[in-house]
Amino acid sequence: MYDVVLAGCRWLESTPWGVAVRDSTWMYPVMNWVHFVGLSIWLGTSLTVDLRLIGVGARRQTAAELSNGLFTWNWIGFVVAFLGGFLLFSVEATTYVSNAGFRWKLAVLIPLALVLHCVVQKRARAWTQTEQTSAIGKWAGLLEFVLWMLVVTASVSFLLTNAVTYP
Numbered sequence: 001m002y003d004v005v006l007a008g009c010r011w012l013e014s015t016p017w018g019v020a021v022r023d024s025t026w027m028y029p030v031m032n033w034v035h036f037v038g039l040s041i042w043l044g045t046s047l048t049v050d051l052r053l054i055g056v057g058a059r060r061q062t063a064a065e066l067s068n069g070l071f072t073w074n075w076i077g078f079v080v081a082f083l084g085g086f087l088l089f090s091v092e093a094t095t096y097v098s099n100a101g102f103r104w105k106l107a108v109l110i111p112l113a114l115v116l117h118c119v120v121q122k123r124a125r126a127w128t129q130t131e132q133t134s135a136i137g138k139w140a141g142l143l144e145f146v147l148w149m150l151v152v153t154a155s156v157s158f159l160l161t162n163a164v165t166y167p
Helices: 002-013 016-023 027-054 063-091 093-097 100-127 135-161
Strands: none
Touching: 002 016, 002 063, 002 093, 016 027, 016 063, 027 063, 027 100, 027 135, 063 093, 063 100, 093 100, 100 135
């Protein structure tokens, strides 16, 4: 199975966009910047809702109102982060898949992004129908917050152990 993944990674590295980003002196840093801007928007909007669910922050809005207000920005951040990350990944995909920090990041990020984040966004309204957030809502917000911190930790681990030598 790993051989199939490596073959797919080699193919991705040879795509026109992978070669263009790798061979350019300026595209890799720009894609890195794009990825981080997207992550900042996505993570910032997600953590804002999580903190509100936990009970931290101004109480002018419920977590549901906050989630609804930030919904568009949250998904814009996700799309920008995903596209920037995909282009960065296509530069040295074989190196990335062999990095434990990168695999850890994906192992936490994929369930977080696909499951818990969507659940929190959908259920925030039900959890905050009264002035107080329900216990389940508080625990879900706390769990998502902790998982986001694990993603950030894994990302830093990946960056510190990454063998990619591009500027």
